[in-house]
Amino acid sequence: MRLIPVLTAILVMAFLFVLVVERDTLRAFAAGETAQPAGNSSSTDAETTSAETNDVGDTAQASKKVRVVAIHSQARMVDSAVVLRGETEANREVQVRAETGGLVVSEPLRRGTHVDRSQELCRLEAGTRTAILAEAQARFAEAKARVPSTAATVAEAEARLEEAMINDNAARKLSEGGFASSTRVASAAASVRAAEASVQAARSGLETTQAGIESAQALVAAAQRDIERLVITAPFEGLLESDTAELGSLVQAGSLCATIIQLNPILIVGFVPETAINRVNVGALAGAQLSTGEQVRGQVTFVSRSADPLTRTFRVEVAVPNDDLRIRDGQTAEIYIASDGAEAHLIPQSALTLNDEGTLGVRMVGEGDLVEFAAIEVLRDSAEGIWIEGPPKDANIIVIGQEYVEEGVAVLPFYEEPA
Template sequence: MRILPILAAIALAVILYMAVLERPTLMSFFGADGGDETAEVATEDTAPAPVKDTRVKVVVQKVTAQSIDSAVVLRGQTAAARQVDVRAETSAVVVSEPLRKGAAIEEGQIMCRLDAGTRHAAMTQANAQLAEAKSRVPEAEARVQEAQARLEEAKINQNASSRLKEGGFASTSRVASSDAAVAAAQAGVSSAQSGLSSARAGIEGAQAAVEGAQAELERLVIKAPFSGLLESDTAELGSLLQPGALCATVVQLDPIKLVGYVPESQVNRVKVGAIAGARLAAGGSDVQGRVTFVSRSSDPTTRTFLTEIEVPNPDLAIRDGQTAEILIASAGADAHLVPQSALTLNDEGALGLRVVNDANIVEFYEVVLVRDTVNGVWVTGLPTEANIIVVGQEYVIKGVEVVPTPREVTQ
C-alpha cells in the first residue's frame, strides 16, 4: 500500500481548509494584517447609498461676437412712380383716332378729343350776356350820380328853410317839406346804388357763365397729365364717354419704385436717404437707389411698415410689378451667429437664448434678430462670448444649475 499519495491528499485538504475557512488565522500566522480588509468590507456594507445627481444635462455651443454689415433684407416688388386712369369730365362722343397701348406720350399730349356739340353756341350766348351786363353798369352809375345830386339839392333847400324859419320868414310846413324832400332823395340814392350793385352782380354772373362754358369746351380735349406710357388703348373713335368714363391709363416708369415691408423689429434701422440695392427676379439684374419713404403706421394685419426706394430707370428696362430682393444699408453691429433652433421664449414671451455661465447656472438673454442665413441667424444682445444651450433649453429656466456638454464641431 502506497503511503505517499494518501499523505499528499491529506496535506492538500488541510491547506484548502486553512485557506478558505481559517484564512484570518493563517494570515495572522504569517504576519499579514487582515483587519483592514475586514474593516473595509464592514465599511462598504454599512456606508450610506450615494445621492443621485438630479441636475439636467444640456448641450452647449460656444459663440463669439463678430462685426457684420447689418443690412436690412426685404422681399418686395417694383411699382410705377405714378399711375393714373385719365377719365372724362363731361358727356360727349369721341372724335379722335385712338392711341394704342404701349405708346410713349408726352405731358400735355392729346389722348381723347370729344365732339363739341352745342357748346360753342353756349359760349357765344354767355359772352353776349356778359356784354349786356357790362352795358348796364354805366346807366346804373349815372342814376347813382343823379340821385346824389338830388340829395345835395334837397339838403341845400332844407338848410335854407331852417334859417328862414329861425328869422321868421318861413313856415313850419315849408321846413317839413324840405325834410321830406331830403328823405326822398336819400331813398333815391339807395335805390340807385342797389341798381348799380345789381348791374355789377350781373357782370359777375355773366362772367361765371363764360368761364363755365370755356371750361366745358376745355373738357372736350383730354390730355396726358405727365410723360409716360399708355397702359391701355385710348377710347375708340365714336364711343360715348360719360363723366367718369375711362379715356386711357398712363404709367410713369422713370424713376421706378421698389416697394417692401420692414418688420417692426428692424424699422428703426431704416432711414430715409439710405442707400439700397435690389436684385430683380426676372433676369437677375441688380439696381441701386435710395430710400424715399418709410411709413409711420404699420399694416394692421402684418405689423410691418411700408418702405419705398426710388431707382433710376431711363431705358424703361424695369417693369411694374417685378419681384425684387431688397437690401437696405444700415450701421454695422457686433452679432452672434446661432442656430435658429436654439431660440426660445421666456415666461414673459420675450425672444432670447438660454446661456450657461461659468458656474454652470442658466441665464436668459433677450436678443434681436439681425439677419437670417442658411447657417443660422445673426442676433444681438449676448455677451461677447457665451455658451448657449442648443439642446435642452426648453427643460431649464433661469437660475437652474445644469451639467453642460460641449457640442462637437461636426454637429
C-alpha cells in the same frame, strides 16, 4: 464503506474554505501574482473597496447630468443690414377721368405708349357748348353796356338831390325872416325827400347792373371751363397702363379715359417688423436684388409711423432710379437697408428656444457646466444659419438638447466645431 463519504465531505469543505476565505489569494495565484502577506490583505481590500466606491460615485454623478451638444462661439462684427422681402411699385399711378360728358372724337392711344405732361389723351365733341358760350358772352356785353346809362341816372339823381337841398335851405332861411310861407318850406322839404329816393333807386339800378355783369361773367367762365374740359390731358409724364377711351364712345362725368403710371424713379416697398423698425431711417442707403437677379441701389424715402393693424409691420419705401424703365411695377425684390454694424454670433436656427416668460433666446453652458439663458435679437438669416445679438462675446451655445434643460441645471457638454 463509510470512509469515502467522510473524505469527500472533508475535501468539499476545504475547497469551499479556500474559495470563500482565501479568494484574493486564489485570484492572485490565477493571475500569476505573488500572494500578499496575511497582515496586508485587509488594507488591500480596503483600498480596493474605496477605489471602487469612488468610481461608482463619479459614474453616478455623471449619469445625473444631462448630455448636450454645444459650440464655442465668438462674436464677430457684421453689417447688421435690415433684410426685407418686398416688391416694386410705381412712383405714381392715376386714373384719368372725364369731368364732363360727351362723345369721344379722338383716336385712342394704346397701352404702353409714353406720354408727356399735358399731352392730349381724349377729346370730346363740343356739341352746343360753343352756342352756350356765345350766349353768355352776349349777356355779359349787354350787362356792360347798361353801366353808362345807369351811372348817368345816378349822377342825375344826385344833382337833383343837391338842387333840392339848396332850395330847402333857402326856403328855411326866408321863412325865418318872414319872407316865405310855411307851405313853401314844406314843398322844398318834400322835394329833398323825393330827390333822395331817386338817388337810392338809381344806385340800386347801378348795383343791379353790376350784379348782372358778374352773373354774365360767371356764365362765360363756366362755359369756357366746360369747353376746356373737352380735352383730357396727362397730369404727368409716364406710360399708359390702359388704352384711352375708344373713338365714338359716349362718356359721362367720372368715366375713365386712361390709366397712367410713372416708373422713374420706381419704388421698392417692403414691411419692417416692429423689432427692427428703429434701425431704419429716412435717407439710409439701400439696395435690392430683383427676381431677375438684377441688383439696384437707392435711398429710403419713407418710413411709416403707423403699423399695419394685422401684421404689426411698418411700410418702408426705397426710391431707385429707373431711367431705362427696365424695372417694372410688381416685381419681387429682396431689400437690404444699411444699418450700424454689430457684434453677432452665427448659430443654427434650431438652437433658438424660449424661456418660461416666452422670451426668445439661447441656452449656454456657463461656469461649472451650469445652464444659462440669454435673450437674443435676430439680425439676419443666411444659408449658413442666423446672426444673433445678445449673448456674451465668447459663449458656449447649446445647439442640441437645449429644450431639455433649464437655467441652473448641470449638464455634460460635448463640443463640436461651429459651422
